[in-house]
Each structure stands twice: as structure tokens, then as C-alpha cells.
Amino acid sequence: xxxxxxxxxxxxxxxxxxxxxxxxxxxxxxxxxxxxxxxxxxxxxxxxxxxxxxxxxxxxxxxxxxxxxxxxxxxxxxxxxxxxxxxxxxxxxxxxxxxxxxxxxxxxxxxxxxxxxxxxxxxxxxxxxxxxxxxxxxxxxxxxxxxxxxxxxxxxxxxxxxxxxxxxxxxxxxxxxxxxxxxxxxxxxxxxxxxxxxxxxxxxxxxxxxxxxxxxxxxxxxxxxxxxxxxxxxxxxxxxxxxxxxxxxxxxxxxxxxxxxxxxxxxxxxxxxxxxxxxxxxxxxxxxxxxxxxxxxxxxxxxxxxxxxx
Amino acid sequence: xxxxxxxxxxxxxxxxxxxxxxxxxxxxxxxxxxxxxxxxxxxxxxxxxxxxxxxxxxxxxxxxxxxxxxxxxxxxxxxxxxxxxxxxxxxxxxxxxxxxxxxxxxxxxxxxxxxxxxxxxxxxxxxxxxxxxxxxxxxxxxxxxxxxxxxxxxxxxxxxxxxxxxxxxxxxxxxxxxxxxxxxxxxxxxxxxxxxxxxxxxxxxxxxxxxxxxxxxxxxxxxxxxxxxxxxxxxxxxxxxxxxxxxxxxxxxxxxxxxxxxxxxxxxxxxxxxxxxxxxxxxxxxxxxxxxxxxxxxxxxxxxxxxxxxxxxxxxxxxxxxxxxxxxxxxxxxxxxxxxxxxxxxxxxxxxxxxxxxxxxxxxxxxxxxxxxxxxxxxxxxxxxxxxxxxxxxxxxxxxxxxxxxxxxxxxxxxxxxxxxxxxxxxxxxxxxxxxxxxxxxxxx
Numbered sequence: 001x002x003x004x005x006x007x008x009x010x011x012x013x014x015x016x017x018x019x020x021x022x023x024x025x026x027x028x029x030x031x032x033x034x035x036x037x038x039x040x041x042x043x044x045x046x047x048x049x050x051x052x053x054x055x056x057x058x059x060x061x062x063x064x065x066x067x068x069x070x071x072x073x074x075x076x077x078x079x080x081x082x083x084x085x086x087x088x089x090x091x092x093x094x095x096x097x098x099x100x101x102x103x104x105x106x107x108x109x110x111x112x113x114x115x116x117x118x119x120x121x122x123x124x125x126x127x128x129x130x131x132x133x134x135x136x137x138x139x140x141x142x143x144x145x146x147x148x149x150x151x152x153x154x155x156x157x158x159x160x161x162x163x164x165x166x167x168x169x170x171x172x173x174x175x176x177x178x179x180x181x182x183x184x185x186x187x188x189x190x191x192x193x194x195x196x197x198x199x200x201x202x203x204x205x206x207x208x209x210x211x212x213x214x215x216x217x218x219x220x221x222x223x224x225x226x227x228x229x230x231x232x233x234x235x236x237x238x239x240x241x242x243x244x245x246x247x248x249x250x251x252x253x254x255x256x257x258x259x260x261x262x263x264x265x266x267x268x269x270x271x272x273x274x275x276x277x278x279x280x281x282x283x284x285x286x287x288x289x290x291x292x293x294x295x296x297x298x299x300x301x302x303x304x305x306x307x308x309x310x
Numbered sequence: 311x312x313x314x315x316x317x318x319x320x321x322x323x324x325x326x327x328x329x330x331x332x333x334x335x336x337x338x339x340x341x342x343x344x345x346x347x348x349x350x351x352x353x354x355x356x357x358x359x360x361x362x363x364x365x366x367x368x369x370x371x372x373x374x375x376x377x378x379x380x381x382x383x384x385x386x387x388x389x390x391x392x393x394x395x396x397x398x399x400x401x402x403x404x405x406x407x408x409x410x411x412x413x414x415x416x417x418x419x420x421x422x423x424x425x426x427x428x429x430x431x432x433x434x435x436x437x438x439x440x441x442x443x444x445x446x447x448x449x450x451x452x453x454x455x456x457x458x459x460x461x462x463x464x465x466x467x468x469x470x471x472x473x474x475x476x477x478x479x480x481x482x483x484x485x486x487x488x489x490x491x492x493x494x495x496x497x498x499x500x501x502x503x504x505x506x507x508x509x510x511x512x513x514x515x516x517x518x519x520x521x522x523x524x525x526x527x528x529x530x531x532x533x534x535x536x537x538x539x540x541x542x543x544x545x546x547x548x549x550x551x552x553x554x555x556x557x558x559x560x561x562x563x564x565x566x567x568x569x570x571x572x573x574x575x576x577x578x579x580x581x582x583x584x585x586x587x588x589x590x591x592x593x594x595x596x597x598x599x600x601x602x603x604x605x606x607x608x609x610x611x612x613x614x615x616x617x618x619x620x621x622x623x624x625x626x627x628x629x630x631x632x633x634x635x636x637x638x639x640x641x642x643x644x645x646x647x648x649x650x651x652x653x654x655x656x657x658x659x660x661x662x663x664x665x666x667x668x669x670x671x672x673x674x675x676x677x678x679x680x681x682x683x684x685x686x687x688x689x690x691x692x693x694x695x696x697x698x699x700x701x702x703x704x705x706x707x708x709x710x711x712x713x714x715x716x717x718x719x720x721x722x723x724x725x726x727x728x729x730x731x732x733x734x735x736x737x738x739x740x741x742x743x744x745x746x747x748x749x750x751x752x753x754x755x
Contacts (some may be wrong), residue, residue, distance in 0.1 A: 122402075122651045125674050127734035129704070132741040137651055138402025212404065216396070 035070075037094055038062045044090040045080060050158050052081045052180025069095040081105060082159075082178040104197040105179035107162065109153075111191045112207045112268070113139075113146035114168035118221035134188035142220040145210040147171070147191055156186035196251040200273065204249060204256055206231075207270045211244040218266065225268040231260035314519055316544035317557040320691035322724045324547055324645065326520055330484045330604045330611035335492055337615040338628055340387050340412050344619030345397045345656040346372070347407040351448045352455045353379030358408060364391045369418040369595050372408055375446070381456045381659075382446030383408075384595035386617035388416040400641045402651035410619065422592040427496055431503065431591060438507040438590055445589030446596050450581035451475060451550065452642060454660040457582055461507045463571060470574035472505055472513040473559050474583055476528075477543065477550040479518060480643025483663040485600040486580045488613045490517070490524040493584050498528070498535045500587030505537060508576055513538045515580070516559045518545045547645065548722035552577045554691050566718050581662075601625060601657055605666030607633035616657050622664055623653040637672030640665040645723045675732030686725035686735055692718045696725035700735040703742025708749050711742045717750075719743055 041062035049057040055064055065078055075097055080087050085101050092099040118141030124133060130152035138144035149169040153162050161177035164170070171183075171192075184192045191209055206225055210217045214226030227245030239253035240260060249260070249269070261269045348355040356373035366372060366385040373383035389412040397407035417423055433441075443458035463469050478486040490497065501513050515532075517525050519542050529540045543549055543558050553564045555577060562573040570577055578586075581599065588594040597618055604611040609630030616625060622639070626632050632653070640647040641655070643663055686696040694715060702711045719739050726736040 122649075127677075127704075127737050129738070129741065131745075132734075132737050135741065135744055136401060136648070136737075138398075138404075142402060142651070144403045212396075216404065 035066050037069075038066050040094050041065055041091050044083075044087055044094070046082045046087065048082050048158060048178075048180075050082060050178075050180040050182060052178065052182070053079060065091055066095065069097055073097065075099050081180055084178075105194045106177050106197045106201075106203075107173045107179060107181075107183055107192050108195045108203065108205050109147070109162075109171050109173060109192055110205060110207050110209050111145075111147040111170060112223045112270070113141050113143055113221045114170055116168075117223045118143055118146060130186075131188050143210060143217075143224070145189060145191075145208075145212070146221060148189070152186045152188070153183035153192060156182040158182065198251075198256065198273075202256055202274055203251075203270075203272045204254055204258065204261060205251070205270055206247045206249055206268055208268045209246065211246050213245050217245070223267050226266055228265060230263045230265065231269060234259045234263050314542060314544040315558050315561075316546050317549060317554040317691060319693045320689050320724060321546040321548065321554075322689050322727050323545065324481050324727060326545070327481045327604075327606075327644075328484050328487070328520070329482065329606070329608075330602050330613055331487055331521075333484070333488070333610075333612045335485075335488050335600055335613045335615050336628075338617075338620060338625065340415060340617065341620045341624055342412055343392065344386055344389075344410045344412060344617065345407050345621070346383060346386070346410065346619045347397060347399055347405055347656065347658055348373060348383065349405055350383065350454060350618070350659045351379075351381040351446075352453060353377065353381075355406070356380055356383050356446075358394055358406075360391050360394075360408070362391055362393055365389075366391060366410065367416050367418045369421050369597060371595075375443075375456075379456055379459055381448050381454075381458075382444065382595070384446055384597050385410060386597040386619050387412045387414070389413040398652060398655060400648060400650045400655050407656075421594050423594075427499070428591040429499055431499075431506075433503070433506070433590065435507050435509065438503050438586075441590045441593065442507075442586060445585070445594065447582065447585050447589055448596070448659050449579055450585060450599055450659065450662070451579035452646070452660050452662055454658075457578070457586065460576060460578065461504065463508060463576075467571045468574060469508045469510045469571060469576050470512065471560055471576075472501065472508055472510050473555055473570075473575055473577045474501055474513060474515040474580055475550055475552075475555055475577055476515050476517040476521075476524065476580040477555060478521070479545075479547045479550040480645055480647075480663075481547075482604045482665050483602045483643045484604070485602045485613055485662055487521050487524055489584060489600055490521070490580055491527055494524075494528050494531050496587045497580055497584045498531055498538060499591065500583035500585070501538055502535060503586050503590050504576075504578060504583065510576075511537045514559045515540045516543050516549070516555050517541070518543050518549060520545045548691055548720065548724065551691065551720045551722060553720070566715055596659060599657070599659065599661070601661055602663040603629040603666075604663065605633065605636070605668070606671075607635055607668050608666055609633070618659060619656045621653070622650070622655050622657060625657065625664055626653060626666070633666060633668070635668045635670070636666045637669030638667040640667060645727065646721060674734075677732045677734060680731055680733060683730060685728040685730065689724040689728040691722060691724060692720060694719060696735045696739060697733070699742055700725075700733065700738035703738040703745070706745075708742065708745045712746050712749065716742050716746050 042059055045058040047058050053061045055061045079102050088099045120140035121142050128150045130148045130150045133148045139146055147170050151164050153171050159176050162171050162173050165172045179194050208225035210224045217224040225246050229242050231247050232240040232242055237253050237255050239250045241248050261271050354377040356375045358373050360372045367388045370385045372385050375382050389410050392409040392411045394408050396404040399405045439458050439461050447457035448454040476490050505513050525542050532538050541559050556562055556575045564570050585596050601616050602613050603625045612629045638649050641650045680697050699711050699714050699716050723736045
């Protein structure tokens, strides 16, 4: 009995020691040498692993950043939208580099085809997936470019920054948005766009992506861009381009003068977080706080009524 | 009758509901304006060769097929081209279309419009194919694959059997049934023409056993046509699927991702066989087809011979008008058809039926969780795992759907039909198929 025990312990002990020695040398031979700065960079990143930078996860972004620092001595083209400029400064400090400030971005929903503006003609009771509905039909309101309102963008958001407004049936972006771009990819119709957050969070954009001619576009939706190009003519900064019967405001050139908002015949251009204009005929709504909160929530229908057309 | 042939894996048996089976085919009067969408065939849409204001005659070429997989379009009536614009299609998307203001029905000269049946022919293989191509024929079963492409067997392959699909396994639809009964002889000439083009000596007409009149009618006429036989089949959905029909008729299995020619078979619909006859013997282009208009509340379920481009609401009006309780209009049969977004859409080459579903039946069951009963797996005629593939598609894992052979799905809807939880299995399979196909395409390029 004792012999068996002794034999077993000795055999396993010797085997273990020999294998440990072999493993030690193998480990030395095939050692992976990693830049210690990768760990340091990863430490300062937000660790949301959202992919907003264009790389799969924060670890990969850290590796790419360190590689870029080694090879090009610059962090050009690399940006963590979640961490913003602060985090990028820290990353640059670790790597001994400088970074230029990036303009903060935010997701913008470019459709205002709410239940009121684009009333439903057919009823859809299939699965709640925009990707599927997009390949099945044009949309309840009939617009083949507009929001389907089934919330693929909401599902894709890791930051709780986009929600469906049950009243309008449209998604609404809130302040938690870090511009990771997940919703932009999730939307099968390309309605959501990342735009400059703007000074004091003020933004102007064309809230429509309908490429049809004016007639058919307006037939399906009251607030569609009809491609009249009035905004382009009035814009003093050449910020508006017309393509495929659709106006697009280049956010890099836009100076937020709001002239285009006034001339738009279909209220397709939206301004967000602007102070109230001076009333023309009737006094403005009494409660500015309410209007503000609506702006933050991005409730565009109310924007128009209470703000620009007051 | 229990030892009738059928396919082995899966399948379901929905209520047949062939309400219009006894209604003879009626020609529908010409509509005032016809809308001819360009993308009526699988593959590339043809190029428009007319312009606004042109006078056209019935059967005149109005859009020319430029690429290999494409089909010509002909004017279904004589009149004036009103405009070339976009028209709303069945799904609500706006697609390019030709609008024709109809003034009459004056045919182009070389078409033989006499009703006599021309039996004899002495065409070469290439002549038949070129006439089919000129007539703009597509598969009339619904997939609208250009027929001339099907008639050209690729190099190195040899067809042994021509299988004619008279199964009509979709509930409600009766257009093929009526065609077999009323135009059987012409159809058989068409089958002979196809046999000549494919150089095969055997043709099998597969017909489900719920159409005994069509079976006996064709069997009677078959005697005077060498090589053509009728094969009665057990009633089971989706026997009209190409791969299922080959399995049922000649007991061969098409390998995954391959075409029927791999096992020496070419499958064609009975409607296509008739169109081949008309195209070759009468030089008549594909400008009309038989459409079943049916529904439980419809006063007069009918089979109409309709010109392509006729608005669907005219068909419904001719069948007794839209019932008040209609909840859904389906283009096609109840299993594979899709609900249309407006009754103003035109009839196209691929429309086999218009089905009106009453409001109370048109709603989907509220989906609950999958209970892993595997009914869908049992029902799948392709031997797939619909519950898994649907879930993977929903989660966007399209690399794994490819491994699960999602591209073999024939979108028959048997899985969704059997699902006791009311899950939208087919919907996600369709989505997964599209995305997986995109994935495969991008990888290739």
C-alpha cells in the first residue's frame, strides 16, 4: 500500500518538475513582448467597448494608438468619441504626443415623419425590426426613405441615449449620446447622422432624407424636403448643397444663422436649443422651461410650433 | 391512394381553400391606363426603348433586355406612352415604370392571334430559344426567372428530364389548375417545344392529387404526345418548390447551393409551358397571364386572363368588389405571398393571385417565446433549423447563418405556419438570407 503511494507521489512529482522546466524554457523562448504603454492607454479609455472609434473594443484601440505613435509619431485619425478630447489628451500624454481638439459630435435623427405628419395608410404587425421591415415594405406612412419607427437604433445603443417617442413614433436622441455611431449603422435607411454638437448644443439640420421629387414626397409626408432650394439661395455661407431633390446642410460650414429655417416652406429644417425668437404677432409661450425641455428631448413638432413659428 | 409520390423531408398541409377551382378563366376588359414596371423579372431590368408620346401597338417591344439574365417587355395594349416615371410597387417602394394610355387593342402584324391550335413545328433548338427570348418569357410560377436562360443548358451538363410544375400547392390559388383544364393541349405542345430546346426525351407533369380533373384531362391528351407523362402527387405543401418537386417526381436530390440541372432536371411551370407555345408557335409575347382573385368574403372568386399592367383594384372590382371586412390584400398565395401596400399596384408577370383576407384573420398571433418544440425543424422541407437561423439572423450573426445553410431556405413559410408560439421565423429567415447573400457577395469581390 505504502509502495503504491510512494511510487505515485514520486512519479507525479518528477513528471511535474520536468514539465515545469520545459514549460519555463518554452515560455522564455516564445515570450510575447508587449508595449507596456498599451495597458496604460487602455486604463484611461472609457472601456465601453462600443466600437465608436472604428476598432473592435478599447484594447484594440489602445494597440492601434501605440502602433500609430511608434510608426507615425501622431494620433491623426484616431479618436475616442466616448471619452472625447479629455481622454484623447491623456492618451497623447502617455504616448508623448499632441492631439488636436476634435469637435464633439452627436447623433441626429433626420426624419420628422410622425404619426401626424405622415399618417399611416397600412398597418404593419410583423416583427419589430427595422432591418426586416425595410426589405419588406416602404413604411406605414408610405415614405420609402422615412423612419420605420421599430427601434433598431434604440436596441443598438449601449449608452441609453436614444428612445422612441410613443407620441410621434420617432426616435429621440438625448444628452447621453457619445456619438459612437452604433445607431447610424443600425438604421437601414441611413436616417441617423453624426453631426457637430454645435456651440451651446445648438444645431440646424434638414430633418428629411427623402430623395423623391416634391410632389410624391409631400404626398406621403407634410414636412418632407421638396428640394425647392430656397434655403440654398438664402444661405450666406454656402453651407447648403442640393442633391437628389434634397437639401443637406454641411455642419462644417454652417454658422447657425437660422436664415434657412425661416424660408423653408415645409418646415423640414430644424433648429435645436436656440432661444426663442421675438414674437411676430402673438406672444411666445409663457413657460420657457417647458420649451427648453422639449428642445433637449428633440421633440421637433413642438419645436416648430413653439419656436420658429411662434 | 396512400402510396402516391411526394417529397420526404418536412412539409405541411394547410387547408386547401380552392374557392375558384370551378370558375372558368375569363378575359378582363382592357384597362384605361396600364402601368408596366420595368423590374418584372429576376436579374437586370430591361432598358426602355420608347419615349413619351410614342404610339405603340399590342405586342410591340417597349423595353429591351441588354444583359444575359433579363427579359424583354412588350406593350400589353395599343395606345400612347403617357410617361416614363416611377410607380409604387407592391411593397410601396417607387420603381421605374412605363405608363400607357390605352386606346385599343391593335396587334403588331407578325403575331398570330387566331384561336386554332398549331401542333406541328420544325424549329431548331436555337430558334426556339431565340423566340422565347424575344417574347420576354419569365417563369410564371412566381420567381420570374427568364425562361430563355433556363432553356440553355450550361456546357458539360446534360438534362434528362423536363419537369412541368402543375402542383399549385399554395392554398387558394387555382390559375394553373384552370389553365391545365382549359388550355391543356396547347400546353402540351409547349412542353414538346421545351423538350426540343433542352434535347430531353422525357417530360413529367407533376400534379397534386386534389386536381383529379386536371390529371385525367392531361392524361387523356398525353397519349398523342410522345415522352410526356402525368405524375399524380400526394397533396403536401411546398411540393411546388423546384427541389421538392424533383424529389417527388424523379426521386433525385439537388445538392445544397446547386441548380436542378446538376441532377439533370429542368423545372418549369405549366403557365410557362403555355407561354412557350404562344411565343414560339404564335409569336405572341408575354403580355397577359391568368390571375386568381379569391378570398373568403369575396362574392365571386374568379380566374382572370389579365393584361400585364392592369391595376389590381380592377381585378377585385370584376370579382365582385372589395368586401367591407377586408383586412389584407395579398399578392400571391397565403403562404409565400406578400401583403400589398395599396390596391393601385399593377399586375406583373409574376402575379399568380390576389388574395383578400378578412380583417379577423389578417392579424398575426402575438409572438411568445420559443418553447423548443422543434415543430419548425420537422416542417422544414429543406431540413434546416428555422428556430436557430431566425434567432441568429435577429442577433445579426450572419457568419453562423451561412454555416447553417440559410441560403438553402426556399422561404416557403412552413416553419412559421407550424410554430405554436407564433414566432416570425420566416421573416427573420428572409432577412438573414438577404444579409448572408450580401456577406457572400462582398467576400467574393
